[in-house]
Amino acid sequence: MDRILLIRAACLYLPLSGAVAAWLWRRPPRNEAIAAFMACMWNAALLPVLHLVALHFGWWHFEVQGGLMLGFPVDLYLGWIVLWGVIPTVAFRRTNLALIAIIFFALDLVLMPQAAPVVKLGRSWYLGDLAGVFGCLIPSQLLARWTRDQRLLRARALLQVIVFSILPLGVLPAVILEQTHKSALPLLTMPGWRMSLWFHALMLPGVLGLCAVQEFVKRGGGTPIPYDPPCKLVTSGPYAYLRNPMQVSATLVLLLLGIILRSYWVAAAGIMAHIYSAGLATWDEGDDLAKRFGGPWQRYRTQVRNWSPRWRPWYATKEFQENGQSARIYVAQMCGMCSQVAGFLRRRSPAGLEIIAAEEYRHETLKRMTYDPADGSPQEKGIAAFARALEHLHLVWALLGFAMRLPVICQALQLLVDSCGGGEREIALPVCSRPT
Numbered sequence: 001m002d003r004i005l006l007i008r009a010a011c012l013y014l015p016l017s018g019a020v021a022a023w024l025w026r027r028p029p030r031n032e033a034i035a036a037f038m039a040c041m042w043n044a045a046l047l048p049v050l051h052l053v054a055l056h057f058g059w060w061h062f063e064v065q066g067g068l069m070l071g072f073p074v075d076l077y078l079g080w081i082v083l084w085g086v087i088p089t090v091a092f093r094r095t096n097l098a099l100i101a102i103i104f105f106a107l108d109l110v111l112m113p114q115a116a117p118v119v120k121l122g123r124s125w126y127l128g129d130l131a132g133v134f135g136c137l138i139p140s141q142l143l144a145r146w147t148r149d150q151r152l153l154r155a156r157a158l159l160q161v162i163v164f165s166i167l168p169l170g171v172l173p174a175v176i177l178e179q180t181h182k183s184a185l186p187l188l189t190m191p192g193w194r195m196s197l198w199f200h201a202l203m204l205p206g207v208l209g210l211c212a213v214q215e216f217v218k219r220g221g222g223t224p225i226p227y228d229p230p231c232k233l234v235t236s237g238p239y240a241y242l243r244n245p246m247q248v249s250a251t252l253v254l255l256l257l258g259i260i261l262r263s264y265w266v267a268a269a270g271i272m273a274h275i276y277s278a279g280l281a282t283w284d285e286g287d288d289l290a291k292r293f294g295g296p297w298q299r300y301r302t303q304v305r306n307w308s309p310r311w312r313p314w315y316a317t318k319e320f321q322e323n324g325q326s327a328r329i330y331v332a333q334m335c336g337m338c339s340q341v342a343g344f345l346r347r348r349s350p351a352g353l354e355i356i357a358a359e360e361y362r363h364e365t366l367k368r369m370t371y372d373p374a375d376g377s378p379q380e381k382g383i384a385a386f387a388r389a390l391e392h393l394h395l396v397w398a399l400l401g402f403a404m405r406l407p408v409i410c411q412a413l414q415l416l417v418d419s420c421g422g423g424e425r426e427i428a429l430p431v432c433s434r435p436t
Helices: 003-026 030-057 074-091 097-115 125-149 153-179 192-220 245-261 264-293 295-303 336-347 383-390 395-405 409-422
Strands: 060-062 119-121 327-331 353-357 370-372
Touching (some): 030 060, 030 074, 030 153, 074 097, 074 125, 097 119, 097 125, 125 153, 153 192, 153 245, 192 395, 264 295, 327 383, 370 383, 383 395, 383 409, 395 409
Parallel strands (some): 327 353
Antiparallel strands (some): 060 119, 327 370
């Protein structure tokens, strides 16, 4: 048998056989199977990135014909996903992560030179493999373990955002362009002003999708992955305007990328994403949500559409709230600047939001504008509270609020406002409210 064919077959079937053997041996429960799936997804997203970086630095390249994806043999790609995804997750479920990294790094040091002539190694190829261990293997196992044990919700949601941004918005368009004999040249040769316009156009659906993930984490206690869902029904933030903000975001980004890259096939991927979400995914998720949340879900779905956003947000009336209260924002009356903010909000008749004087708050002395969602979720203060209030006005203000609440942006805006005189303030309580 041809040596190249034999090596390519071994790189696929040996990891698959090892994964099947580990699965039969360990009989992983559902949460561990989901963890293995997430580890595979991380490697599926990051291994093509590692491959392109390896080509750039001359760590290695592949000298084969046929069955290539961005110059990466598909059989080796799939085998690598299984090797670093399923096997360590299932077979070494409680092994120290540092030991796993050493074992698989040592395995690569032995096996990669044996893969010649399929793989041509450069002088410093071991640095590339080390980069793969730290960029692919270790994060994939962290994501798997956090998912399995339901730990570090924000961290695992961040890793999921990375995975499901790179796969559909990076790897998929790159593969489509390669297979249709096109390139990213239209983007690279575009004038700066036009690139800036397209960047801002992509930001709108991008912000919508990111804020939807943030809402799942903060208000739902879960992630967007169907196998790691929120434990509470999320109807706030983007979900007060639209039932499928993440699907809308992905569809619009792919359509815009298709236009920017002048690729009908990339745009068609966005259309197919819409068809899938509007069909099978909506049917399956709708049944699951109806079983888990019953009446509140039925009321919500009659008021908020799947793909067409409302102009004004929908919030359940007080009688249908768990504690019979609407969201509240506390703004100081005795502070001139703060009272102007309160007036700005009142004039626009926010939906599902009560504007209350901070001086009336009984639990503590407030030093910043404070938003209380009244659903058991943590309060938000300062810029984050104002951004939340904007989400109760209408769609345009809400998009601004979504962007303001994103991590890093929110902290940067708060620092800017504080430096301009909008920092913490002591509130003078009315005489009747002062403790005796």
